[in-house]
Amino acid sequence: MEIPKTYDPKITEDKWYAHWLKNKFFKSIPDERKPYTIVIPPPNVTGVLHMGHMLNNTIQDVLVRMKRMQGYNACWVPGTDHASIATEAKVVALLKEKGINKTDLSREDFLKHAWEWKEKYGGIILKQLEKLGASCDWDRTRFTMEDDLSAAVIDVFIDLHNKGQIYRGVRMVNWDPEGLTAVSDEEVIHKEVNSKLFYVKYKIDGTADEWITIATTRPETILGDTAICVHPDDERYKHLKDKRVIIPMVNRSVPIIFDTYIDLEFGTGALKVTPAHDINDYNLGVKHNLEVIDTIAANGKMSEAAQFYIGEDRFTVRKKIVKDLEDMGQIVKVEDIKNKVGYSERTNAVIEPRLSMQWFLKMDTISKPALENVLNGEIKLIPEKFVNTYKHWMENVHDWCISRQLWWGQQIPAWYDNKSNTVVCRTKEEAFEKLKLKNSVIKIEDIKQDEDVLDTWFSSWLWPISVFDGFKNPKGKDINYYYPTNDLVTGPDILFFWIARMIIAGYEYRGVKPFSNVYLTGIVRDKQGRKMSKQLGNSPDPIELIEKYGADGVRVGMLLCAPAGNDLLFDESTCEQGRNFSNKIWNAFRLINGWETDVNAKQLDANKIAIQWFDTKFNEQLESINDLYSKYRMSEALMASYKLVWDDFCAWYLEMIKPEFVDGKSLPIDKETYDATIVFFEKILKVLHPFMPFITEELWHLIKERNEKDCIIVAEWPKIKIENKVILNHFEAVMEVVSNIRNIRKQKNISPKEKLQLFEKVNQGDVIKTYDSIIIKLCNLSSFDYVHQKVNGAISFVLKHAEFYVPLSQNIDLEAELERLTKDLNYNKGFLKSVQSKLANEKFVSNAKPEMVENERKKLADAESKIKAIEEQLAGLK
RNA sequence: GGGAGCUUAGCUCAGCUGGUUCAGAGCAUCUGCCUUACAAGCAGAGGGUCACUGGUUCGAACCCAGUAGUUCCCA
Numbered sequence: 024m025e026i027p028k029t030y031d032p033k034i035t036e037d038k039w040y041a042h043w044l045k046n047k048f049f050k051s052i053p054d055e056r057k058p059y060t061i062v063i064p065p066p067n068v069t070g071v072l073h074m075g076h077m078l079n080n081t082i083q084d085v086l087v088r089m090k091r092m093q094g095y096n097a098c099w100v101p102g103t104d105h106a107s108i109a110t111e112a113k114v115v116a117l118l119k120e121k122g123i124n125k126t127d128l129s130r131e132d133f134l135k136h137a138w139e140w141k142e143k144y145g146g147i148i149l150k151q152l153e154k155l156g157a158s159c160d161w162d163r164t165r166f167t168m169e170d171d172l173s174a175a176v177i178d179v180f181i182d183l184h185n186k187g188q189i190y191r192g193v194r195m196v197n198w199d200p201e202g203l204t205a206v207s208d209e210e211v212i213h214k215e216v217n218s219k220l221f222y223v224k225y226k227i228d229g230t231a232d233e234w235i236t237i238a239t240t241r242p243e244t245i246l247g248d249t250a251i252c253v254h255p256d257d258e259r260y261k262h263l264k265d266k267r268v269i270i271p272m273v274n275r276s277v278p279i280i281f282d283t284y285i286d287l288e289f290g291t292g293a294l295k296v297t298p299a300h301d302i303n304d305y306n307l308g309v310k311h312n313l314e315v316i317d318t319i320a321a322n323g324k325m326s327e328a329a330q331f332y333i334g335e336d337r338f339t340v341r342k343k344i345v346k347d348l349e350d351m352g353q354i355v356k357v358e359d360i361k362n363k364v365g366y367s368e369r370t371n372a373v374i375e376p377r378l379s380m381q382w383f384l385k386m387d388t389i390s391k392p393a394l395e396n397v398l399n400g401e402i403k404l405i406p407e408k409f410v411n412t413y414k415h416w417m418e419n420v421h422d423w424c425i426s427r428q429l430w431w432g433q434q435i436p437a438w439y440d441n442k443s444n445t446v447v448c449r450t451k452e453e454a455f456e457k458l459k460l461k462n463s464v465i466k467i468e469d470i471k472q473d474e475d476v477l478d479t480w481f482s483s484w485l486w487p488i489s490v491f492d493g494f495k496n497p498k499g500k501d502i503n504y505y506y507p508t509n510d511l512v513t514g515p516d517i518l519f520f521w522i523a524r525m526i527i528a529g530y531e532y533r534g535v536k537p538f539s540n541v542y543l544t545g546i547v548r549d550k551q552g553r554k555m556s557k558q559l560g561n562s563p564d565p566i567e568l569i570e571k572y573g574a575d576g577v578r579v580g581m582l583l584c585a586p587a588g589n590d591l592l593f594d595e596s597t598c599e600q601g602r603n604f605s606n607k608i609w610n611a612f613r614l615i616n617g618w619e620t621d622v623n624a625k626q627l628d629a630n631k632i633a634i635q636w637f638d639t640k641f642n643e644q645l646e647s648i649n650d651l652y653s654k655y656r657m658s659e660a661l662m663a664s665y666k667l668v669w670d671d672f673c674a675w676y677l678e679m680i681k682p683e684f685v686d687g688k689s690l691p692i693d694k695e696t697y698d699a700t701i702v703f704f705e706k707i708l709k710v711l712h713p714f715m716p717f718i719t720e721e722l723w724h725l726i727k728e729r730n731e732k733d734c735i736i737v738a739e740w741p742k743i744k745i746e747n748k749v750i751l752n753h754f755e756a757v758m759e760v761v762s763n764i765r766n767i768r769k770q771k772n773i774s775p776k777e778k779l780q781l782f783e784k785v786n787q788g789d790v791i792k793t794y795d796s797i798i799i800k801l802c803n804l805s806s807f808d809y810v811h812q813k814v815n816g817a818i819s820f821v822l823k824h825a826e827f828y829v830p831l832s833q834n835i836d837l838e839a840e841l842e843r844l845t846k847d848l849n850y851n852k853g854f855l856k857s858v859q860s861k862l863a864n865e866k867f868v869s870n871a872k873p874e875m876v877e878n879e880r881k882k883l884a885d886a887e888s889k890i891k892a893i894e895e896q897l898a899g900l901k
Numbered sequence: 902g903g904g905a906g907c908u909u910a911g912c913u914c915a916g917c918u919g920g921u922u923c924a925g926a927g928c929a930u931c932u933g934c935c936u937u938a939c940a941a942g943c944a945g946a947g948g949g950u951c952a953c954u955g956g957u958u959c960g961a962a963c964c965c966a967g968u969a970g971u972u973c974c975c976a
Contacts, residue, residue: 029941213976363976411905412974419975515973546973583927584913590972592913600928603941610939617938659915662927677938684937762945769945775936854922866959875920882921 026616030609032573035721040153042720048091048736049158051098053504059095060508061087062487062538063159064521065104065167069113069144072151074547074555074593075514077565078585081578082544082657083512084157088713089652090509091158092740098505099158100490101149102165105141107432107479108202108369114140114431130430137431151566156574156716158736165490167482168432175494176433176482177449179532184447188385189425191437191445195305196381196424197365200323200337201372204428205381207478208421209520211365211374218362220290222355223348225251228267228276235260235268235279236355238290240362241300242348243340245270246329247318250277250296252307254285257292271353272344273330280311302376319375337375382426382435382475390420392530393523402526403540405655409515416519423524425478432476441469484524487511487537494532502533511538514546542655545590555593568598575715576602582661582714604665605718608711611673612722615700618682621691629796630696633679636754637703639746640671646743648710664710672707675758679797701726706741757794760827763820764802767829770839771818778805782814782828786892813899821847821892823885840900848893855886 043049051058061083066076083099091097114137115125125133149164165172183189196205221242224234235251248270253260260279267276284307285294298308299317308315318329325332325340332340348354365374394417396402397410404410426435437447438454446457455467488494493502507529513522522541529537547555547562555562568577579601585591644667651660680700682690704726712719712735723735768775781804790809799807813819814828818840821827861867862879 026938028939408906415904415975518974589907589914594913594928596928597913599941603939606939606941610942612938614938656915659926662915665927673938674943681938687937689937765944766946769933772933775934775944850922857922861960864959868959870959871920878921 026613028610028613030573030605030718032575032605032717036154036156036574036717039717039720040156042731043158043734043736044161046732046734048734049099049160050162051096051160053500054096056094056096058505058509059087059090059097060100060505061098061510061512062100062490062508063102064511064513064517065102065165065483065486066148067106067109068103068141068148068166069106069110070148072148072155072565074562074565074581075544076148076152077155077577078547078581078591079512079514079544080152080155080157081581082542082585083510084155084716085578085582085657085713086510086512087158088716088736089740091736092709092712092738094739097158098160098163100163100165101152101157101159101161102163102486102490103145103148103167104479104483105166105168105432107427107429107476108199108204108206110137110141111429111431112202112370133430154566154569154574156578158716163490167479167486171492171495172482172485172489173433175485175489176477177436178494179485179528180433180436180477180481181447181449183384183389188389189382189447190385191380191382193378193380194383194424195302195376195378197367198321198375198377198379199367199370199372200321200375201370202367202429203321205377205379205424205426206367206369206374207424207480210368212368213363213365215361216364218360218364220358220360221345222291222357223271223295224353224355225268225271225295227263228269235263235293236291237293237295238358239295240360241297241341242344243325243332243337244297244300244318245295245344245348246273246325246331247297247299247316248275248277248295249298249308249314249316250311251279252282252285252294252296253279253292254283254287255281256283257285257287259292271348271351278313280307280313282307282311299378300376305376305378315378317378319377321377323372323375381424382437382473382477383422384425384481386420386422389531390417390523390527393417393526396530396536397526402536402538405540405542409518409541409543412515413518413523417523423478425481426473426475427478428474429476432479433482435473435475435477437473439471439473440465480520480524483521484528485532487525487529488532506533507536508538510540510542512542512544515543516546518543540655545585547593548590549593563593563595568595572598572602573605573717575605575718579604579661579665579714582658585658604669605715607669607673608708608715608718608722611668611677612704612725614677614681615697615704616725618689618697619691620694620697622694624691624693626693626695627796628793629800630680630693632793632797633676634696634699636679636750637671637676638744639748639750640754641667641703641706641741642744642746643748643751644671645710645741649743661714664707664714668707668711672703676703678801705738708735709738709741712736712738753791753794756822756824757797759822760798761801763822763827764829767818767820771831773831775803778803780805780830781807782810782817782830783807784810784813784826784828786825786888813896815899819844819896821889821896823889826892826896837900841897844893844897844900848890848897851886851890851893855883855890858883858886 063083064079087097087099117140118125118136152159180189197208197211199206218240220238220240222236222238223242223245224236227233227235237251239245251268253263263279264281266279268279269276280296284303285292296304296307296313298305298313298315300319307313316328318326319337320326323337324334325337327333332343345354366372367374394414397404397413404413436449437445438451438458439445440458440462442462444458444461446454448454448457451467451470451472454470455465458465458470485494487506487508488502491502491505492499493506496502511522525537529535549555549561565577572580577598580598583597583600584593644663648660648663651663680692680696682692705723708719708723716736720735723729723738764779764781767773773779779802781798781802795807798804813826814830817828817830819826819828858879862883868876
């Protein structure tokens with residue numbers, strides 16, 4: 024069979040994915056093995072795969088595959104999130120294209136459209152994950168708005184309400200005028216923008232021409248002012264005690280209040296107070312019992328209460344009112360400043376602080392265990408630096424606004440009668456029974472359910488419990504077996520949104536953590552360091568990348584540039600490197616596959632040694648790879664595997680055992696060496712499998728006849744053998760000889776085909792001839808002999824233990840040799856000097872650890888003998 | 902405004918308990934090779950004041966203080 028020179032992912036990926044599915048290798052059911060569990064951070068149901076998903080799902084798959092091979096019952100639960108505000112926004116936009124306004128639809132009709140949309144686009148992202156090779160147990164796929172999960176959300180709401188943890192009240196919330204809903208503090212993104220600071224003068228009430236000047240960035244809110252506030256210690260305004268001022272345009276008289284909240288330095292030291300449209304002003308209003316005039320409606324346009332500009336947008340009004348005030352002569356000056364403005368995470372609209380009736384979850388007590396157990400290490404955040412951020416947030420946590428003025432989501436199970444009685448329960452019938460106790464004449468038709476839905480995170484915070492039916496069936500087999508889960512892999516941007524809240528819910532509802540380790544990936548940025556986003560159009564399409572480089576190539580590329588916890592600057596070239604690596608492995612297979620074996624051939628000494636060496640090397644590297652995995656240093660584990668394969672296996676081992684080529688044909692290889700090589704190849708495929716599932720599965724089946732079930736995905740992870748590592752040290756010396764001779768070839772322009780002679784003069788230690796055959800082969804030598812005297816007319820080099828001579832057919836360049844040896848001599852003399860001065864330092868000798876001093880003495884001796892050898896050679900040349 | 906982190910080769914990053922001439926890896930670059938598995942390859946080479954300034958120490962990329970730049974979080 025002709026095997027192509029390059030690896031083609033297209034013919035393997037779909038084939039093996041289907042094969043794995045068919046054989047149910049991803050499927051997990053509780054058994055006697057230890058579980059290893061990951062729940063996927065559920066992507067937005069209508070979303071498409073982006074680079075961030077690529078990164079964290081690759082990491083999850085690597086972990087799951089490795090644990091599966093290590094004998095754990097590995098279970099990776101996939102699913103999607105209903106993402107209320109984002110999805111609703113998309114549905115609204117889609118309807119608008121069709122000429123339908125949301126406001127013209129009933130709740131039921133709208134939800135019908137939304138479900139249609141979900142059915143149509145809901146599966147895309149999960150299908151894309153399959154392309155990546157994700158080994159999720161697809162039979163367990165969940166959706167945060169499916170019946171069981173919604174029921175859990177409602178139960179939790181009712182339970183927390185009964186416990187007194189949920190309350191309803193009028194509070195200042197972050198209002199998204201685009202999405203027409205409240206959003207939580209976490210959903211507001213503060214950005215620094217260039218603004219103008221307007222200095223506006225207000226007339227003191229009862230005076231002819233006495234004024235006070237305030238500074239504001241939001242003049243459109245002037246119409247809602249109900250006070251002016253100054254600092255009690257401010258000399259400039261002491262005389263204004265008990266005075267009132269006139270609000271421009273509306274001509275309302277409002278008090279001047281005094282409060283230490285005021286920053287004397289900012290603006291004029293006088294603040295206009297608009298309790299309806301600023302959180303700080305609101306707090307001042309509460310404290311000083313001020314009137315609240317809500318001048319901006321839910322859609323960001325001026326309300327009736329504003330009296331002017333009614334129905335016009337707040338930003339249009341900002342310009343207009345400035346002009347009008349200018350005409351009235353009340354603008355004193357305008358300054359450019361930078362300030363922070365809050366934007367909605369979902370719609371990017373400027374957030375309007377707004378008073379409204381919302382539901383809140385008290386966070387102070389419920390969050391305690393979640394803080395404690397991260398601080399004491401029961402739950403590990405990786406990298407650790409996030410513990411600080413987490414701690415800070417948890418210690419300053421605010422009550423969580425959980426109601427959203429949307430339809431797509433779980434409707435709040437609160438019921439009202441016509442006399443403002445409220446009950447919280449599952450059904451209207453229950454509500455009727457309960458309300459009857461408060462209002463005996465009530466009719467069931469008079470009962471109305473709260474219009475709002477719950478924040479999406481109020482369902483996803485239950486995810487690790489609800490995907491195992493932990494609410495429906497708290498003593499169930501699944502929840503008992505899989506919970507707490509092991510690792511959670513996600514981005515730090517949702518540390519508070521999601522991770523913290525899952526931990527809270529875990530302790531509240533299971534009394535146990537939801538997961539043991541949280542691996543926080545970096546954020547994927549482009550080469551210029553910008554976050555990849557749709558708006559910027561700087562994100563490559565992951566599916567296109569997979570087509571170009573293969574899923575294995577992209578997985579490797581992704582991880583190569585992903586140091587734990589740091590943002591990663593993604594560059595397509597690392598995917599190319601990944602693809603090249605696939606090809607390297609492919610060709611290693613082609614080489615081995617092309618060998619003929621000879622059962623009668625005697626095993627060469629060189630091969631025997633090579634096998635011993637690689638066996639030891641493999642174990643050493645495996646140990647290190649296992650260790651890196653345990654520390655979640657994924658990119659380093661990958662790099663160690665990469666070097667093990669490329670350098671140790673391909674560049675050294677295969678070169679050492681490669682049969683000689685005679686008359687255009689490779690000689691047969693002895694059976695023993697061949698078999699050992701196959702075993703090694705299987706081992707390295709196993710180590711690579713978590714990173715590169717497709718090519719390793721393909722080669723696993725090409726290297727040996729296997730039955731359908733014998734797949735690498737379920738093969739056993741290699742075990743560590745204890746080996747004598749002395750051979751590794753010996754090999755260091757062998758490699759040094761080899762690289763010196765290659766260097767000579769390069770410098771002297773000698774073809775690798777030309778055979779050379781090599782002589783060794785041993786200076787110290789025993790003569791070890793074990794490796795001679797290897798050196799002969801790797802250096803293409805005609806002979807390798809030991810001598811007692813230096814060889815004249817030869818190029819030489821000096822290693823720690825010996826001197827080497829390579830006679831050349833061409834004349835040696837005396838000048839060049841002198842220069843080279845002198846350079847080497849100087850280097851060693853410098854080294855010697857530094858060691859000598861260290862040893863001459865009495866404080867070093869008396870304070871440093873004895874091993875340290877001993878080591879220095881040894882270095883001294885080595886350097887001295889080496890210098891002696893070089894000097895002799897130099898003398899010989901002259 | 903408050904807090905946390907980062908700064909090591911052209912790029913992306915390792916460097917653990919201060920100790921080997923400790924300054925490293927991968928990529929990129931340069932040079933030479935279509936050598937018989939792989940040019941998506943092989944062989945070789947160059948490249949850094951470890952941000953800066955002080956301090957502690959026999960010894961500092963590493964510990965401490967300050968400065969600058971930068972990123973993130975919170976308000």
